[in-house]
Amino acid sequence: MGFLDKIFRPLTRSEPWGVHPDERKRPASETPIRRLPPPPLLYLPLSQHVGAAAEPIVRIGQKVLKGECVATAKGNISAPVHAPTSGEIVAIGPITAPHPSRLEMMAITLRSDMEDRWAPLEGLADPLARAPEELARRVAEAGIVGLGGATFPASVKLGLGHRSRIRTLILNGSECEPYLSCDDRLMRERAGGVIRGAVLMRHATGAREVRIGIEDNKPEAIAAMRAAVDGHADVQVCVVPARYPMGSDRQLIIELTGIEVPAESRAADVGVLVHNVGTAFAIHQAIDLGRPLVSRLMTLNGEALAQPGNYEVLVGTLVEDLLAFAGGVRGEPARLVMGGPMMGLLLPSAKVPVVKGCSGILALSATEVARDEPGPCIRCGSCTRACPVGLLPLEMNARIANAALDAAVALGLHDCIGCGCCAWVCPSRIPLVQAFNHAKGELAAHERDKKRTDATRRMAEARSERLEREAREKAEAAARRAAERKAQKAREAAESAASNSEGAPA
Amino acid sequence: MSPVPTSADDGALPALPTLAASPHAHGGMSVAQVMQRVMLALAPATLFGFWLFGWPAINLFAVTIGACLLAERFCERLMGRTSSLGDGSALLTGWLLALSLPPWAPAWIGLLGGFIAIVVGKQVFGGLGQNLFNPAMVARVALLVSFPVVMTQWVVPQPLFSADAPGFIDSLRITAEAPAHPDAVTSASLLGHSKTELARGITIPEALASGPQTLFDWTGLRTGSLGETGTLLVLAGGLYLLASGIIRWHIPAAVLAGIALPALVGHAADPARYLSATQHLLSGAALLGAFFIATDYVTSPNTPAGQLIFGFGIGILTWIIRSWGGYPEGMAFAVLLMNALTPVIDRYCRPRILGRRRDGRALEPTPIDNTGGA
Ligand code: SF4
Ligand code: SF4
Numbered sequence: 093m094g095f096l097d098k099i100f101r102p103l104t105r106s107e108p109w110g111v112h113p114d115e116r117k118r119p120a121s122e123t124p125i126r127r128l129p130p131p132p133l134l135y136l137p138l139s140q141h142v143g144a145a146a147e148p149i150v151r152i153g154q155k156v157l158k159g160e161c162v163a164t165a166k167g168n169i170s171a172p173v174h175a176p177t178s179g180e181i182v183a184i185g186p187i188t189a190p191h192p193s194r195l196e197m198m199a200i201t202l203r204s205d206m207e208d209r210w211a212p213l214e215g216l217a218d219p220l221a222r223a224p225e226e227l228a229r230r231v232a233e234a235g236i237v238g239l240g241g242a243t244f245p246a247s248v249k250l251g252l253g254h255r256s257r258i259r260t261l262i263l264n265g266s267e268c269e270p271y272l273s274c275d276d277r278l279m280r281e282r283a284g285g286v287i288r289g290a291v292l293m294r295h296a297t298g299a300r301e302v303r304i305g306i307e308d309n310k311p312e313a314i315a316a317m318r319a320a321v322d323g324h325a326d327v328q329v330c331v332v333p334a335r336y337p338m339g340s341d342r343q344l345i346i347e348l349t350g351i352e353v354p355a356e357s358r359a360a361d362v363g364v365l366v367h368n369v370g371t372a373f374a375i376h377q378a379i380d381l382g383r384p385l386v387s388r389l390m391t392l393n394g395e396a397l398a399q400p401g402n403y404e405v406l407v408g409t410l411v412e413d414l415l416a417f418a419g420g421v422r423g424e425p426a427r428l429v430m431g432g433p434m435m436g437l438l439l440p441s442a443k444v445p446v447v448k449g450c451s452g453i454l455a456l457s458a459t460e461v462a463r464d465e466p467g468p469c470i471r472c473g474s475c476t477r478a479c480p481v482g483l484l485p486l487e488m489n490a491r492i493a494n495a496a497l498d499a500a501v502a503l504g505l506h507d508c509i510g511c512g513c514c515a516w517v518c519p520s521r522i523p524l525v526q527a528f529n530h531a532k533g534e535l536a537a538h539e540r541d542k543k544r545t546d547a548t549r550r551m552a553e554a555r556s557e558r559l560e561r562e563a564r565e566k567a568e569a570a571a572r573r574a575a576e577r578k579a580q581k582a583r584e585a586a587e588s589a590a591s592n593s594e595g596a597p598a
Numbered sequence: 599m600s601p602v603p604t605s606a607d608d609g610a611l612p613a614l615p616t617l618a619a620s621p622h623a624h625g626g627m628s629v630a631q632v633m634q635r636v637m638l639a640l641a642p643a644t645l646f647g648f649w650l651f652g653w654p655a656i657n658l659f660a661v662t663i664g665a666c667l668l669a670e671r672f673c674e675r676l677m678g679r680t681s682s683l684g685d686g687s688a689l690l691t692g693w694l695l696a697l698s699l700p701p702w703a704p705a706w707i708g709l710l711g712g713f714i715a716i717v718v719g720k721q722v723f724g725g726l727g728q729n730l731f732n733p734a735m736v737a738r739v740a741l742l743v744s745f746p747v748v749m750t751q752w753v754v755p756q757p758l759f760s761a762d763a764p765g766f767i768d769s770l771r772i773t774a775e776a777p778a779h780p781d782a783v784t785s786a787s788l789l790g791h792s793k794t795e796l797a798r799g800i801t802i803p804e805a806l807a808s809g810p811q812t813l814f815d816w817t818g819l820r821t822g823s824l825g826e827t828g829t830l831l832v833l834a835g836g837l838y839l840l841a842s843g844i845i846r847w848h849i850p851a852a853v854l855a856g857i858a859l860p861a862l863v864g865h866a867a868d869p870a871r872y873l874s875a876t877q878h879l880l881s882g883a884a885l886l887g888a889f890f891i892a893t894d895y896v897t898s899p900n901t902p903a904g905q906l907i908f909g910f911g912i913g914i915l916t917w918i919i920r921s922w923g924g925y926p927e928g929m930a931f932a933v934l935l936m937n938a939l940t941p942v943i944d945r946y947c948r949p950r951i952l953g954r955r956r957d958g959r960a961l962e963p964t965p966i967d968n969t970g971g972a
Contacts, residue, residue: 113625192618270623342952354961355953361963433623456622463624467685468727470629473900482949486900504951504958512621519629520727526619 269432665712697825836889856913
């Protein structure tokens with residue numbers, strides 16, 4: 093293919109990946125951030141991050157202040173949880189998870205005392221003179237996770253940066269998902285804090301430069317950030333074209349540095365780290381003010397919503413309370429979605445809490461989600477052109493429909509980032525992402541099963557080996573004893589013979 | 599009641615769809631919209647064909663499409679599938695088939711062709727999206743091979759409302775006639791005429807000079823199938839499809855290049871034996887095929903590289919069949935041949951996956967240059 097490739101490359105250089113979905117960011121993006129007062133009850137899931145669940149350190153009935161730690165991190169990859177307001181712990185137990193599966197998850201329930209009193213906090217003085225490890229520790233203690241939705245513990249990523257040499261720290265302000273504008277508002281209203289966070293992160297990772305990628309559909313945010321960046325030579329605001337999924341790590345890295353992260357590698361392996369702008373702001377708050385992550389900015393949007401806008405919400409607030417504060421929903425929303433419309437999760441109900449990784453709640457009306465029944469694939473190739481990874485969604489889907497999961501993997505199923513571009517463009521409305529997620533789930537389950545049977549087999553083998561060894565040792569010991577006895581007897585015989593001869597009268 | 603919300607408390611909430619995966623929004627056109635655009639693009643050339651060949655052509659068009667719709671409905675009934683007539687694909691198949699038929703072909707040709715296209719060309723494969731070959735071309739080739747005389751009778755243009763044009767009533771007689779209408783004034787097409795004359799040992803320039811003047815005409819006033827004569831209108835429709843993003847440039851450009859390049863070489867080498875590139879491109883079904891037939895989604899490759907190979911193959915094969923084959927026009931055969939190769943082409947022309955080399959292995963990480971810096 094090499095030769096043909098050379099001839100064809102200039103002709104077939106594919107058109108830009110991705111799609112241009114209807115933005116629908118207005119009017120929510122034009123309303124300033126509003127702060128939601130503490131709701132009467134808050135539900136704090138112990139697992140709001142990638143990694144091990146946090147461990148509760150409070151008792152039922154205990155009074156806590158805002159910002160006090162209620163559950164500590166457990167293991168290397170984990171994050172603590174803090175009380176988002178002052179009040180009393182009233183329950184520790186399972187609640188419905190904000191996930192379409194309706195699974196239950198452990199959570200701490202806090203009854204707010206409506207005073208919203210902060211625990212005594214202390215920022216880190218002169219952080220830029222401190223060791224990077226100290227900053228990372230502070231970030232870990234503050235329970236900060238990737239706020240773009242990945243929810244990977246931020247401190248682990250900072251530490252990663254310090255261990256593997258990082259050249260470029262990228263702040264992701266692209267916010268490519270339609271409907272969402274909380275990062276946009278953050279950059280417009282709190283640009284200084286974001287830049288301060290960027291400077292702290294640069295110090296913590298040892299990166300040489302910081303590049304902040306913002307899509308060209310947010311001119312106000314670009315202007316605000318440019319103004320705030322003034323004076324930091326090593327921090328640069330870069331305008332990237334608005335295109336979905338520009339905010340995906342690998343795509344943004346290519347756009348900003350020209351580096352293509354190899355498959356099966358991390359960005360850090362090529363000297364790049366990507367963090368969300370919201371994470372940068374949270375890091376500034378944690379280090380300069382000592383404030384743990386207890387609230388976040390969220391976009392409330394969708395046609396079914398009375399007052400779309402951006403809100404600063406305490407982690408643990410019920411979606412129901414949030415919607416009520418935003419004027420409630422008009423009629424029955426056809427769908428409640430946590431996150432953006434392209435990759436967000438369908439919520440099982442409004443009685444689920446806001447978690448750290450939640451960038452928005454969409455109450456979509458029936459017309460917004462209206463879709464035709466799926467039809468047969470007409471092989472139009474739109475999905476292939478849209479795929480930012482260069483996959484063949486139609487082929488993968490056909491394999492999965494025939495239960496040939498291995499063939500789908502050979503076509504690159506594991507490289508699929510689940511961005512939804514393919515399903516978004518498909519004229520036959522085939523639920524491609526659903527098929528891919530399903531197949532990935534099946535494969536993961538297989539993998540787990542295999543691990544389990546392997547482990548069982550290994551255990552059984554170890555056991556039979558042990559039994560064998562014990563039997564062998566027993567036999568050997570018996571043989572040894574028998575030999576010893578024999579030797580003893582021979583010795584005794586010889587001795588008695590000797591003594592006999594000795595004792596014999598000469 | 600415990601203050602803890604669990605799924606047990608959800609009773610009062612409106613039932614939400616649980617299995618609706620992301621994305622929660624959709625864009626782009628639906629299948630029906632895509633088909634409608636293609637029909638819109640075909641409309642000018644078709645109307646021109648109606649005008650040029652009069653009522654018999656209109657009758658044939660209606661019969662062919664009707665046959666396709668009937669056949670589609672019939673098959674779906676038989677196999678217990680839900681009706682898909684709404685997506686417009688059967689209608690489009692009938693439309694394309696009608697455009698490729700001799701304009702005054704009798705009704706039974708349209709009927710038979712429509713059934714072959716839908717039943718043999720599409721439904722036996724499993725319906726929309728499953729067929730290997732272009733249904734309209736399957737029907738056209740089947741008819742051409744089975745009924746070579748009827749399928750090569752090209753009527754001289756008799757525009758609607760002109761003195762000689764048959765009226766509606768007369769047209770019914772022509773359409774119903776079997777096997778062919780004896781009193782129609784027929785004439786050879788450019789490709790056919792040059793082929794027969796060559797076979798008789800007459801060179802192309804002489805053949806063109808002696809032939810009827812309806813052989814070749816920029817404005818489309820020439821003999822030919824129902825939809826191919828309005829060359830410029832076909833081209834305009836094709837450009838509209840390109841502009842609206844329904845098709846990409848790769849296939850049409852490659853088809854036309856595949857015809858034009860060998861034609862240039864051949865004509866330069868032996869003008870007495872080979873038609874010029876212009877004559878090739880502007881006669882027969884070259885443009886209709888390049889823009890509307892070869893670009894059929896289902897039966898063409900879906901990567902740019904694959905589409906270039908596919909299109910070029912069609913072009914070359916068309917030229918070869920036209921120049922050396924037994925039939926004066928080769929587009930339909932060429933399309934079917936390349937359709938058969940599409941799965942192979944698709945297998946070898948896969949896009950490169952991000953972060954991987956073409957052979958699927960992960961890229962080598964680029965060394966980190968941490969020395970310079972901002
Ligand atoms: S976009 Fe849909 S219809 Fe088109 S090729 Fe992909 S899966 Fe098939
Ligand atoms: S195949 Fe995966 S990566 Fe490609 S467009 Fe679809 S969801 Fe996105």
